[in-house]
Amino acid sequence: MSKHSGWKATTVAVSWGLVALAALVAVLARAESHATLYGDHVQCEQGQTGAGEKCRIDLFLTRGFRAFSQCQVCHGLDGNGSSFAPSLVETLREIDKDRFMEVVANGYKGQIGVMPGWKQNPNVMKYVDNLYLYLLARSDGAIPPGKIERYDR
Amino acid sequence: MRKSALTLAVFAGTIASGFANANQEVMKLTQDSANWAIWGGNYAGQRYSELNQINTGNAKKLQVAWTFSTGVLRGHEGGPLVFGDTLYIHTPFPNKVFSINLADQTINWKYEPKQNPDTIPVMCCDTVNRGLAYADGKIFLQQADTTLVALDSKTGKLIWSVKNGDPKKGETNTNAPIVVKDKVYTGISGGEFGVRGFVAAYNIKDGSLAWKCYSMGPDSDMCVDPNQTTAMGKPIGKDSSLKTWKGDQWKIGGGTTWGWFSYDADLNLIYYGSGNPSTWNPVVRPGDNKWSMTIMARDADSGMAKWFYQMTPHDEWDYDGINEMILADIDVKGQKRQALVHFDRNGFGYTMDRVTGELLVAEKFDPAVNWATHVDMTTGRPQVVAKYSTGQGGEDVNTKNICPAALGSKDQQPAAFSPRTGLFYVPTNHVCMDYEPFRVEYVAGQPYVGATLSMFPAGKVTGDGTNNLGNFIAWDASSGKIKWSISEPFSAWSGALATAGDIVAYGTLEGYLKVVDAKSGKELYKFKTASGIIGNVNTWEYNGKQYIGVLSGVGGWAGIGMAAGLEGDTEGLGAVGAYKALAKHTQLGGVLTVFVLPDGA
Numbered sequence: 001m002s003k004h005s006g007w008k009a010t011t012v013a014v015s016w017g018l019v020a021l022a023a024l025v026a027v028l029a030r031a032e033s034h035a036t037l038y039g040d041h042v043q044c045e046q047g048q049t050g051a052g053e054k055c056r057i058d059l060f061l062t063r064g065f066r067a068f069s070q071c072q073v074c075h076g077l078d079g080n081g082s083s084f085a086p087s088l089v090e091t092l093r094e095i096d097k098d099r100f101m102e103v104v105a106n107g108y109k110g111q112i113g114v115m116p117g118w119k120q121n122p123n124v125m126k127y128v129d130n131l132y133l134y135l136l137a138r139s140d141g142a143i144p145p146g147k148i149e150r151y152d153r
Numbered sequence: 154m155r156k157s158a159l160t161l162a163v164f165a166g167t168i169a170s171g172f173a174n175a176n177q178e179v180m181k182l183t184q185d186s187a188n189w190a191i192w193g194g195n196y197a198g199q200r201y202s203e204l205n206q207i208n209t210g211n212a213k214k215l216q217v218a219w220t221f222s223t224g225v226l227r228g229h230e231g232g233p234l235v236f237g238d239t240l241y242i243h244t245p246f247p248n249k250v251f252s253i254n255l256a257d258q259t260i261n262w263k264y265e266p267k268q269n270p271d272t273i274p275v276m277c278c279d280t281v282n283r284g285l286a287y288a289d290g291k292i293f294l295q296q297a298d299t300t301l302v303a304l305d306s307k308t309g310k311l312i313w314s315v316k317n318g319d320p321k322k323g324e325t326n327t328n329a330p331i332v333v334k335d336k337v338y339t340g341i342s343g344g345e346f347g348v349r350g351f352v353a354a355y356n357i358k359d360g361s362l363a364w365k366c367y368s369m370g371p372d373s374d375m376c377v378d379p380n381q382t383t384a385m386g387k388p389i390g391k392d393s394s395l396k397t398w399k400g401d402q403w404k405i406g407g408g409t410t411w412g413w414f415s416y417d418a419d420l421n422l423i424y425y426g427s428g429n430p431s432t433w434n435p436v437v438r439p440g441d442n443k444w445s446m447t448i449m450a451r452d453a454d455s456g457m458a459k460w461f462y463q464m465t466p467h468d469e470w471d472y473d474g475i476n477e478m479i480l481a482d483i484d485v486k487g488q489k490r491q492a493l494v495h496f497d498r499n500g501f502g503y504t505m506d507r508v509t510g511e512l513l514v515a516e517k518f519d520p521a522v523n524w525a526t527h528v529d530m531t532t533g534r535p536q537v538v539a540k541y542s543t544g545q546g547g548e549d550v551n552t553k554n555i556c557p558a559a560l561g562s563k564d565q566q567p568a569a570f571s572p573r574t575g576l577f578y579v580p581t582n583h584v585c586m587d588y589e590p591f592r593v594e595y596v597a598g599q600p601y602v603g604a605t606l607s608m609f610p611a612g613k614v615t616g617d618g619t620n621n622l623g624n625f626i627a628w629d630a631s632s633g634k635i636k637w638s639i640s641e642p643f644s645a646w647s648g649a650l651a652t653a654g655d656i657v658a659y660g661t662l663e664g665y666l667k668v669v670d671a672k673s674g675k676e677l678y679k680f681k682t683a684s685g686i687i688g689n690v691n692t693w694e695y696n697g698k699q700y701i702g703v704l705s706g707v708g709g710w711a712g713i714g715m716a717a718g719l720e721g722d723t724e725g726l727g728a729v730g731a732y733k734a735l736a737k738h739t740q741l742g743g744v745l746t747v748f749v750l751p752d753g754a
Contacts, residue, residue: 066591069605073278073345077608083708083741084227084279109270116274121599146607147551147587 031140038133042142043151055143056151064134065148067127070118078145079138084113092139100132176334179288180418187694188236192284192329193567194650194691197480198415200569201651202692206699207750208654212668212677214754218700219258220683223743225249228708230565231284231329232648232689233745234292235702240693241287241306242745245708246273246280246297252309255695262309264294264302272298272320275346275598278710281327281687283413283565288332289357295326295339301355303337313360317341317353323598324348331414333423333453336363340410344428344473345600347405350445352414352425354456364456368408368427368444369394375444375458376451382458383510385533389461397440397466405595406438407431408445412475412565417491420508422450422459424480424493428473432603434590435544441466446474448495448503450510460510465499466534469543470524470588471559471604472499477567478507483575485513485631494630496568496579498561499535501528504630516633518563518626519581521556521611543588543604551589556615558586558608560710564646567689568628571651574671576636577628578657580645583611584622625649625659625667627674637674643735646711648689650701660686660703662711663738666746668701683744685735687711698749706743707735 044055057065074085081087092100104124107117118124124131137143182190186203194200207215223229227245234241239261240253247268252261273280276297286293291303291312299318302311317339318324323346330339336354344350350368355361366376372392379391394403408427415424427449430442446465451458465472479494485504493507500522504514515528524542525535539545546552556562560582568579586608593603612619623641628634647660655671662685668678685707692701 066605069591069602070600072606073600073602077606082279107274114270114273118599120596122596123593123599147589147605 031142034136034140035142038137038142041133042137056149057143058150058152060130061134061137061143061148062150063127064130064132067124067131068134070121070124079135080145085115086112088135089139092135097132101128104128104131176288176332179332182236182287189232189691189693190234190236190287191331192231192286192413192689193415193477196416196418198413198477198567199479199481199572199651200567200649200689201571203653204692204694204699205652205654206694207652207656207701209656209670209677211750211754212654212656214750215668215678215680215701215748216751217680218747218749220747221251221253221258221745223249223251223706223745225706225743226741227706227743228279228281228711229688229704229706229743230281230327230709232691232704233702234285234287235691235693235695236287238695239306240702241285241292242704243282243285243294244743245282245706246276248282248294248296250285250292250294250304250309252306264304264309264311266296266300266302268296268298268300269320272325275320275323275343276325276327279708281709283327284329286330286332286337288337291357293330293332293337293357295328295330297325297327299324299326299341301330301337301339301360303357303360315355315360315362318343318348321598322346322348323600326411328411329413331416331423332357333416336453338414338423340412340425342409342411344407344409344431345602346598347407347431347595348409349404349406350409350427352410352451352456366451366456366458368410368447368449369398369403369406369442371395376456377458382460384461384463386509386511394443397443399439402438405431406442406445408447410475413477413567415478415480416453417480417507421453422507423453424448424450424478424507426474426476426478426495428475429468429471432593432595433471434548434592434603435467435469436548436590437592439467442468446472448474448478448493448505450507462503462505462510462512462533464497464501464503464535467544470499470555472497472561474498476561476563476565479568479570479577480507481570481572481630483631492630494570494577496563496577496581496628498557498563499524500557500562501525501535502579502628502630502633504633514630514633518579518628518635519557519583519611519624521583521585521615522562523554523556523614543590548590548592551587553587554585554614555588556585556611557582558584559588559606560584560608560644564710566646566687567648569649569651569657571655571657571671573653573655574627575629575631576671577630578649578651578659578671579626579628580647580649580659581624581626582622582644582646583624584608584644585611585614625669625674627671639669639674639676644711646709647686647703650690650692652692658690658701658703660688660690660705662686662707662735664705664707666690666701666703666748680746680748682746684742685711685739701748702745704743704745707739707741
């Protein structure tokens with residue numbers, strides 16, 4: 001496989017190439033199916049090295065990133081978790097969209113602590129679909145952590 | 154063992170005598186260096202002890218005397234209070250308190266409040282608590298859910314409790330209260346929820362409210378006299394706060410008060426700082442946003458403000474001004490001064506005249522600081538660098554490579570002052586950020602952030618090839634210069650201790666308790682405790698032996714900033730990728746570790 005194609009999702013699957021082949025295939029399939037969800041919102045340059053680098057996003061995913069700012073204080077600046085809330089990058093590999101929507105709206109109390117519900121917070125709920133796809137793209141490694149430049153302005 | 158240098162005796166004499174009219178009992182306790190009866194060791198917040206049994210000659214022989222698990226996993230800030238034969242220690246949420254018998258380390262009593270877990274999600278950055286206060290046979294605990302309680306110090310029984318705020322509006326508490334005379338003072342947290350900051354004084358007898366003074370709003374709310382209260386030597390004038398906000402934005406304007414309080418009995422003034430204005434998007438709140446980001450000096454009895462100094466007018470970076478105020482009588486530029494020294498989040502170390510509020514020194518205590526070139530000593534205003542102004546950059550624009558990051562060149566972790574060396578010992582962060590403000594809607598009780606951030610080691614900006622996230626420095630507050638600096642891989646997020654043994658002690662995020670030479674910074678001893686340290690190092694004497702105690706228990710903001718820049722190599726930082734995330738060094742868990750010298754050392 002070429003190290004870099006236009007689809008970063010594929011690239012990431014490659015960088016995970018250390019895992020067993022079966023797992024790799026599964027991840028690939030998953031990431032590629034996700035890519036159809038957020039692919040329209042991501043543009044990556046060809047021929048760059050490193051997962052998810054030199055990618056740009058549109059306003060849709062930028063809004064997801066902004067909504068994510070409400071999560072940073074607990075889930076870590078990069079969403080990789082902190083001493084009191086789990087990594088969202090990992091969690092998004094484990095839960096489906098329904099669970100995500102339920103948890104973000106209503107919150108829950110779990111083994112680690114309390115996840116607040118956001119249903120009264122317009123800064124999150126107006127953009128919850130954006131947020132979901134942003135985090136999904138992050139967890140697939142299709143886009144890097146931190147601020148990503150926009151291509152649509 | 155408590156033979157102190159002559160200079161020290163003289164120094165202690167001048168400061169101590171003035172304190173005669175504070176709460177007599179607490180004053181006496183803090184004057185006996187066998188005790189650690191207040192968060193800062195003394196009312197001046199110096200975190201200095203005259204004990205010298207442990208000193209530069211023998212610190213290398215230190216050993217663990219005993220340990221105590223708090224049974225709580227969240228970030229453990231603050232430190233123990235110790236007097237007589239008892240040690241009192243607190244925990245993060247659910248805010249347990251233990252009274253421990255020093256003779257055999259048995260638990261005299263334990264207090265565990267029932268608090269609504271709904272409080273947790275409205276605490277922005279972990280459920281920390283910074284400790285207790287004592288006076289009049291009572292232990293004061295400021296719970297997370299804003300309940301301030303007075304416990305019987307002998308039995309742990311609840312004597313009174315009072316609601317200091319409303320978690321439904323995003324109001325919570327993390328600060329340590331302080332007692333002066335017959336009142337206990339506390340603040341409020343929730344700057345990320347549009348909470349309007351205040352300091353409240355409650356009567357220690359029954360918890361009734363004596364006064365409450367806001368950081369912003371109408372003059373009557375702020376306990377100011379437009380003609381008498383000064384800033385930069387001039388009366389602040391009428392409506393000094395209202396004029397600096399658009400419309401009623403001050404009502405949800407932040408300026409919260411979650412830091413430490415100091416007290417000067419001679420002047421009868423309490424000192425503390427106010428936090429960031431909300432939201433983090435500066436574009437929507439034109440003006441200086443007074444009196445956020447301000448050092449405040451208030452009359453301890455009435456709350457009336459004597460002077461204000463706003464360090465960061467119109468904040469654009471979240472540089473809360475809440476860090477501790479250290480009161481010390483030092484020479485400044487050849488003149489003896491009753492000084493107040495403050496290491497702000499914004500990266501400037503300020504030396505003020507604490508009587509008048511005159512600005513004496515304002516210098517960067519981390520050379521990486523770049524958001525301002527300097528502080529204009531006539532106006533007191535920082536000279537902001539346009540390219541690091543997130544307001545001038547504007548909404549939806551990513552302003553890059555600002556130093557320091559939002560967590561500041563230093564956060565709440567209090568510094569120490571040694572009158573023997575005349576130096577301040579400061580745990581610092583060495584982290585920079587990208588910051589993009591955007592528009593948010595305000596809903597009561599909901600977080601109200603309004604900016605996306607990323608953080609990384611300052612070396613990425615300075616280009617000096619370093620990738621450390623912290624330094625522990627010795628600072629000369631007279632000249633505003635760093636005397637020595639110890640590079641730490643992670644932010645130094647633990648309160649420091651200085652002693653007459655000419656040692657300085659602090660903790661690290663990996664969990665080391667480090668003891669260094671106060672003059673040179675040379676490492677004398679280190680021990681890896683159970684978890685990362687964000688607590689304060691305190692010292693006391695019991696049965697003729699000096700002990701050093703510190704809380705471990707990683708967490709807080711420190712645990713959030715940490716992942717930044719340390720995972721992988723995406724920023725092209727090379728060596729940074731070599732650093733493993735903090736999780737590789739340490740795990741959660743609150744433990745008090747107590748150190749002592751072996752017999753005959």
